[in-house]
Amino acid sequence: MDKDTFVEMIKDYRVAIYLVLLITSIIVIFPHPGPSGIETNLQFGLDLDGGSWIQLEFQSAVVTFKSDMSVEQFVTDLKTKLDAEVSLVDENTLEIRKGISEEELRQVFSELDTELVSYNPGVTKATAEDVKRILENKINSLGTRDAKVYVITALNGISRYVRIEMAGVSMGEAQEIVGKQGKFEIRIHTTGNETEHVLFGDAIQSVANPSQTPPNSNNWGVSFVITQSAGEDLRQAAINSGATKSPDGHNLDMILDGKVVYSAPLSPDLAAELQAKATTNLLASTGYGEEGREQAKLLEIHLRNGALPVGVTIAGSGSVSPELGDQFKFWSVLAGIFALIAVGISVYIRYREPGIVLPMVMINASEVIILLASTVFFLQLDLATIAGLIAVLGTGIDQLVIITDEILHEGKVPSPNLYMKRLKRALGIIIASAGTVLIAMLPLAVMDLSTLRGFAMITILGVLVGVLVTRPAYGRIIMSILSK
Numbered sequence: 515m516d517k518d519t520f521v522e523m524i525k526d527y528r529v530a531i532y533l534v535l536l537i538t539s540i541i542v543i544f545p546h547p548g549p550s551g552i553e554t555n556l557q558f559g560l561d562l563d564g565g566s567w568i569q570l571e572f573q574s575a576v577v578t579f580k581s582d583m584s585v586e587q588f589v590t591d592l593k594t595k596l597d598a599e600v601s602l603v604d605e606n607t608l609e610i611r612k613g614i615s616e617e618e619l620r621q622v623f624s625e626l627d628t629e630l631v632s633y634n635p636g637v638t639k640a641t642a643e644d645v646k647r648i649l650e651n652k653i654n655s656l657g658t659r660d661a662k663v664y665v666i667t668a669l670n671g672i673s674r675y676v677r678i679e680m681a682g683v684s685m686g687e688a689q690e691i692v693g694k695q696g697k698f699e700i701r702i703h704t705t706g707n708e709t710e711h712v713l714f715g716d717a718i719q720s721v722a723n724p725s726q727t728p729p730n731s732n733n734w735g736v737s738f739v740i741t742q743s744a745g746e747d748l749r750q751a752a753i754n755s756g757a758t759k760s761p762d763g764h765n766l767d768m769i770l771d772g773k774v775v776y777s778a779p780l781s782p783d784l785a786a787e788l789q790a791k792a793t794t795n796l797l798a799s800t801g802y803g804e805e806g807r808e809q810a811k812l813l814e815i816h817l818r819n820g821a822l823p824v825g826v827t828i829a830g831s832g833s834v835s836p837e838l839g840d841q842f843k844f845w846s847v848l849a850g851i852f853a854l855i856a857v858g859i860s861v862y863i864r865y866r867e868p869g870i871v872l873p874m875v876m877i878n879a880s881e882v883i884i885l886l887a888s889t890v891f892f893l894q895l896d897l898a899t900i901a902g903l904i905a906v907l908g909t910g911i912d913q914l915v916i917i918t919d920e921i922l923h924e925g926k927v928p929s930p931n932l933y934m935k936r937l938k939r940a941l942g943i944i945i946a947s948a949g950t951v952l953i954a955m956l957p958l959a960v961m962d963l964s965t966l967r968g969f970a971m972i973t974i975l976g977v978l979v980g981v982l983v984t985r986p987a988y989g990r991i992i993m994s995i996l997s998k
Contacts, residue, residue, distance in 0.1 A: 523994040532987035536880050539887030556886060558681065559662075559896035559968075562843050564836035565681035566688040572645075573613035573825035574637045576672050578606050581628035588628060595622050601641075606631075609638050611824045636674035637824055642667065644823050645676055649692055651819040653680065662894070675829060681894070685833045694771045695825050696816040700748070700796075701767045704755045709767060712751045714821075717744035719794075721818040724810035727797060734806035735776075735799040736814050745792035752780065758789040768798045775800060775813060846900045853904050854879055857911045865918070869995050874914045877988045881910050884979050885972060893968060902972030909951070910980055913944045917989055921996065933996075937989045944985055948977045 523529055544555050560567060581588050585605060593600045598612035610619070616633040623630040637645070642665045653661045661683075666675040678692045698715030722737040740748070751757075757764035761780040768776040776798045780788070787793055800809035834842075858875045865871060882903055889895060920940035921933060928936060951973065958970035 519994050519997070523991060526990050528986040528990045532880075532983050535884055535983055539884045542887040542890055543883070555890050557890065557894045558839070558843070559894035559899075560679050560681040560834050560839070561896040561898075562839050562846070563681040564834050564839040565679065565683050566685045566833040567677060567679040567831065568688055568693055568828060569675055569677045569830040570693065570826040571675055571829040572635070572637045572673070573827060574609060574611045574635070574641070575614065575616075575619065576603065576607065576609050576634045576636060576638055577619065578631040579608065579623065579628050580606065580631055581626070583626070583628065588626060591626055592622070595626070603638055609641060611637075613825065613827075634668075634670065634672045636668070636672040639667070639671055639673070641823055642673035642676070648696075648819055648822055649676070649678060652691055652696070652815050653678070655815045655819060676826075682836075685831060689828065689831070690812055691815065693826070693828050693831075695822045696819070697771055697821040697825075698817060699769045701769065702748075702751050702755050702757060703763070703765045703767070710751055710755065712748050712766075713740060713744045715817060716820065717741050718817055721814055724800075724807060724814055727799060732806075733799060733802050734810040735797050736810050736817060737795065737797045738817055740794050740796060742792070742794060745794040749788045749792040752785070752788045758785045761785040770813060770816060775809065842897065846897070849900070850882070850904060850907075853907050857907060861911065861915070864915070870918060870992065873988065873991050873995060874911065874918070877914060877984050877991075878907055878910050881976065881979060881984050882907065884983070885975055888975055888979075889972070893971060896968055898966060899968040899972050902969040902976070905969075905973060906976035906980075910976065910984070913947070913980060913985060914988055916940050916943055917985065918992065921992065933993060937993075941981075941985060941989070945981055948981045951977050 524533070542555065545552055547553070559565075579588075583591075585602065589600055589602055589608070592608070592610075596610065596612055596614065598610060598614075601609040601611065603609055616630075619633060620630045646663050646665050649663050650661075653663070661678065661680045664677045664679075665673045666677060667673045678688070680688050680692075683691075696715075698718070700712040701709040702712055704710050717740045718738050719741055720739045724734055724736055727733055727735040727737075752764075755764050757766070757780050761782065761784075763779070765777050765779050767774050778799070784793065798813060800806045800813055854875065857878060858871060861874050862868075862871045885903060885906065886895075889899065893899065917937065917940040920936045920943075921928065923936065955970040955973045955977075958966050959974060961967070
């Protein structure tokens with residue numbers, strides 16, 4: 515190709531858009547040398563970076579019922595019977611936030627002269643969204659950037675499971691952060707081992723960072739502020755139990771997920787203050803040394819972001835070590851290179867013309883670069899996403915073959931007018947094929963199916979980039995090559 519033809523080809527808007535997008539993609543990926551080798555802006559999921567995943571099951575059920583009682587009376591009686599939180603979804607649907615089997619619940623409903631119409635383990639959409647928001651806040655408080663939260667919702671709109679993936683986080687740490695409800699409660703000792711409820715975590719207004727109390731003592735704790743009404747409840751409970759006059763016999767317990775994280779009598783100063791007025795400033799001590807510091811960090815996360823609205827149990831979990839993640843990266847790159855080489859060989863066997871094969875392979879490779887750049891902004895690279903990229907290599911070369919075969923229908927280069935007609939016909943075939951791929955992948959992209967979503971999204975992006983950018987550009991490039 516001579517210089518004038520080359521310049522004319524680059525000036526074509528289709529080729530220009532393609533080149534600008536390719537150069538921009540390389541800048542976005544930004545490959546550069548780093549301490550551990552070549553570094554980029556690409557985000558890697560736990561498959562490639564190491565990390566943990568946990569699938570939690572909600573201890574809750576959504577039920578429908580028929581009752582001759584008033585709804586208000588039935589809900590009140592049911593709360594008392596179950597000793598659980600019961601939320602009215604609509605006039606005949608309840609969300610029962612407690613792990614209870616259908617048989618047990620049917621027996622309770624029978625005792626209340628009410629018919630249990632349907633029973634579905636899980637939570638409503640609104641509760642699931644609250645769970646997702648709280649979990650994301652807790653993960654963000656940990657400083658984990660590469661984390662994903664998927665609420666798995668059935669066709670009836672009820673969510674039974676939530677899956678959390680955290681790259682670069684150990685299994686133990688993941689279970690401490692997201693594997694528990696995070697329910698915080700303060701209770702005060704009355705007589706003997708009896709305790710009385712004072713307040714729950716929703717009464718907390720603000721939380722300070724973990725600190726040593728007193729300073730430089732190596733004893734860690736978390737200070738927090740409760741609401742004025744909760745302060746009045748604390749004062750009343752302390753007076754009624756006798757803790758203000760005899761603090762040594764009435765410990766104040768701070769409980770997280772059923773485990774006492776702090777238990778100590780009121781200090782003489784706090785006891786005297788509560789006798790006179792309410793206080794809203796409290797401190798939870800978590801212990802000495804590094805263990806106390808770690809417990810303080812976990813307590814701060816739960817206090818700051820609140821408890822999940824329902825209890826959860828771990829239904830499944832797994833982890834990938836950083837070393838195994840590095841191996842997956844290596845083999846993923848190798849698989850991509852081999853796929854590109856295999857594509858080049860198969861195309862060369864078909865056409866036996868380097869002038870045709872080279873542009874096809876380059877367009878195919880550049881399409882992967884463009885897709886990788888797009889993942890920087892909203893998608894992590896995992897094994898399913900890598901599989902999607904390799905699939906795009908295959909489908910991409912198929913469409914380039916369609917264009918080339920259509921143009922060279924009679925084994926010779928057509929005139930410019932006939933060339934454009936054949937190119938339009940080839941692009942029409944490709945667009946129709948792309949439409950079927952989009953329709954097939956769309957359900958996987960919108961459903962909460964964890965890693966399958968990455969595969970579907972990269973496939974859809976590959977189709978769109980191909981139809982809108984790379985296929986038209988290839989048509990113009992091959993036209994300049996074949997004209998010579």
